[in-house]
Amino acid sequence: MEQFFAVLFGGIAQAAVYSIIAVGLSLVYGTARTLNFAYGGLYTTGAYISWVLTVGYLGLPLWLAVLLLIPILFFIGVAIERFMLRPLRRGKNWKVTAMMVTLGLAFVLDNANLILFGAVAKPMPAFIDGTVSIFGVAVSAYRLAVLIIALLIVAALELFLNRTRFGWAVRAVAQDIQGARQVGIDVNRIFSFTFGLSVVLTGCAGLLLSPIFLISPQGGWEPFLKAFVIVVLGGLGSTRGAVAAAFFLGLVEAAVVYELGASWTMPVWLVTLLLVLMIRPQGLLGRGQTEAAG
């Protein structure tokens, strides 16, 4: 029983991080109508940058590394949107073109990381050691910290989206691009911002999970695939749906790991996705996609 709780807790902590990754993917899909295939590569890149800033080369303390990491990631995201995707938006079928460009970027990032850091996975020390006891069950202190940080990030995002004027503008763009333009919202600025924010989210998730999974050049594909399943399951473009789906799948994952072993995770996730979509094609909290013309 104790082991089951440990697995369950691990599942919840990971689910919290997956929800951050998924919310970022969902935000960009919702506002800029772009499915970002480079998202996993950016997750890995975030982990490698953290590694370089801390144990790898510079030896900075964690707080300083995070302080540097966030603006670097944000800038990368803004640059991708501004220089790679925005010019495409004028053309016909730009959604498909943009998707292909992000797929290309994913391969470039993977291989750049491979050349720079080599194929051997980099270990990242946990920033907090030891265990804490919850209801008499010993759980890793680091996983608890990850869970708390991830929940704080999700809460901060919810506050931002629902309580600030700029957050409203982001939601407005997601709901009706022309309506957003009519009230004077600079839609391109929102696209850049959400792209930057999403890269910060995925990169920080890369940092949070690196002590658990190690950092390797292809390591971002699994979180990307999982984030994709979460986003589809939660309902495309729905932030709360993504969080709900992440926790749902996190619990499923915990049960699967406990009963069948970790290698069954992905098959069970995908079967769960298929089952849910058969009953609710719009996802758990989705409303069905309204196609808003630019």
Place this chain on the structure above:
Amino acid sequence: MLSVRHIDVFYDDLHILHGVSLEVGKGELVGVVGANGHGKSTLLKAVCGLVPVAAGDIVYAGESIRGKPVSHLVARGLVYVAEDRRLFPDMTVRENLLLGAYLDRGRRLEQDSLKRVFDLYPRLAEREAQLARTLSGGEAQMLALGRGLMSAPVLLAIDEPSLGLAPKLVDTMLETIAELKRAGTTILLVEQSLGLIDGIVDRVYRLEEGIIVDETVFASAVKPAAHVKG
């Protein structure tokens, strides 16, 4: 106030507007009528910066605004109200209205404007906390116009406000528009038939196949001098 000079507009390869010109003087209520698909909405969207203009010029309050971003135009009080409303469906009535005051111009007057909209449409005040997607057609049209008013417009460009409304609601809507005009807002109003709006407009342009074919001045019109100085 507004001077549209020989503009050409295309959608992809389709030539929609052919050298269209029109004038709107300060404080006027000017109509544009014509059948569906003849370019009325395109004309309004071109004026408001929502579709690109291929040739000609648009001068608003002494400034050439062709190619300027919509946010710049809204910041100067040129506000568009869409025929298909373009509300934010998963946001509340209140959030929709406050987003109308997104730019500094609207924000400065936010509380006053909100009071004005709620006085004009008590229905919206009652439904303040409801999601926009749950509104009836008439209420949605009120919210669309209300959101436009929240931007503190100098010139309000309204696209077929009667679309999808019951006849009784159409009358109320047009009466509201006439009232806005009396309160000092300049209005460019697009409708399908002249019969709907001939009681409230000062002048009407008729648009056929992307060309202005006719201009009618009504007796109640303000003096022509007012619309020369733009």
